[in-house]
Amino acid sequence: MPDATAPERSAVLTEEQALQLIAFLTSAAEISIHEPTYYGTFRLTDAASRLIGFMLEHDPPRTGAFLRKLKTELDTKKVWMMWDREAYFDFLRATPAQVAVEVKRLADEDRASRSGAES
Amino acid sequence: MSQASVADIVFEVIKSRRVSRVFTGEPVADESLAKLVNAARWASSAGNRHVHKFFITRDPRKIALVRSFSPGLLSEPPALIFVLTDHEVAARERLQDGDDANVVDVGTAAQNMMTMAQALGLGTCPVTSFSKSGVGAVLGLPPSLTPELMLMVGHPRPVERVLGANAPRPVTAKELTYWEEAGKHEPA
Numbered sequence: 001m002p003d004a005t006a007p008e009r010s011a012v013l014t015e016e017q018a019l020q021l022i023a024f025l026t027s028a029a030e031i032s033i034h035e036p037t038y039y040g041t042f043r044l045t046d047a048a049s050r051l052i053g054f055m056l057e058h059d060p061p062r063t064g065a066f067l068r069k070l071k072t073e074l075d076t077k078k079v080w081m082m083w084d085r086e087a088y089f090d091f092l093r094a095t096p097a098q099v100a101v102e103v104k105r106l107a108d109e110d111r112a113s114r115s116g117a118e119s
Numbered sequence: 120m121s122q123a124s125v126a127d128i129v130f131e132v133i134k135s136r137r138v139s140r141v142f143t144g145e146p147v148a149d150e151s152l153a154k155l156v157n158a159a160r161w162a163s164s165a166g167n168r169h170v171h172k173f174f175i176t177r178d179p180r181k182i183a184l185v186r187s188f189s190p191g192l193l194s195e196p197p198a199l200i201f202v203l204t205d206h207e208v209a210a211r212e213r214l215q216d217g218d219d220a221n222v223v224d225v226g227t228a229a230q231n232m233m234t235m236a237q238a239l240g241l242g243t244c245p246v247t248s249f250s251k252s253g254v255g256a257v258l259g260l261p262p263s264l265t266p267e268l269m270l271m272v273g274h275p276r277p278v279e280r281v282l283g284a285n286a287p288r289p290v291t292a293k294e295l296t297y298w299e300e301a302g303k304h305e306p307a
Contacts (some may be wrong), residue, residue: 017199020187023187023188023253024190027188027190027250028190030250030252031190031191031248039248039256043190046190046193050190064280076281079193083287084285084287085285086285087284087285092135
């Protein structure tokens with residue numbers, strides 16, 4: 001039985017929110033059949049923003065501040081696709097690095113916490 | 120009022136319209152929504168066939184569900200108006216799949232609604248990036264009705280648009296227009 005209180009297992013989505021996201025992703029997949037290919041980047045970015053929005057409703061203690069800032073940036077810059085595509089593409093290229101820093105920070109925290117528990 | 124004055128007012132309404140994707144929470148009056156669909160009803164209709172119906176919802180729960188299946192719906196407006204193809208009328212009128220006139224009629228209906236909304240001080244945004252099957256199911260539409268376009272309607276909230284250095288400049292009518300020959304932008 002998983003330990004539901006462990007930080008890495010804390011709930012970040014309800015079943016209903018997960019279904020809404022599935023609805024969004026499957027609909028985006030359907031319309032990607034006929035939309036311009038670069039719209040797919042917008043749909044994925046928007047999906048990330050929607051996922052973060054759901055997560056923030058659960059006030060995630062470890063990533064809340066990062067996610068709040070990232071969502072603001074995603075929502076501000078995703079619409080650049082419509083009037084400044086080069087700046088939008090630059091933003092897309094830079095964003096994963098930001099997420100990587102946060103992923104690494106969490107991994108480092110977990111490793112430190114595990115090694116503290118073992119010693 | 121002179122014809123010139125009417126033309127000036129109409130052009131000002133057309134020119135001042137912008138897409139609105141963010142709205143205040145103020146509901147849209149039913150009378151205003153009725154005016155929008157009445158404007159759509161008077162749009163040009165190929166062969167006077169009127170194969171389209173209009174579906175209005177102001178139900179926040181329904182709108183939230185529609186948004187789940189609509190990647191192009193970037194926020195939840197106070198009201199949505201759908202332009203639907205009525206396949207029973209289309210069959211009666213012997214309309215064939217892929218008939219461009221059908222698409223044009225959806226567009227003229229949407230444009231009339233957007234122009235009327237602008238005249239009423241409302242904001243609108245046309246959306247076609249949605250799953251027709253998903254949205255049809257959420258709205259409980261029978262198989263004879265297909266959503267073709269949805270129009271976000273609400274009281275617009277001003278949004279500051281931050282333009283980067285590479286933002287394209289606005290196009291002019293002259294650039295878009297050829298007179299008598301392709302590539303010739305002047306009438307003379």
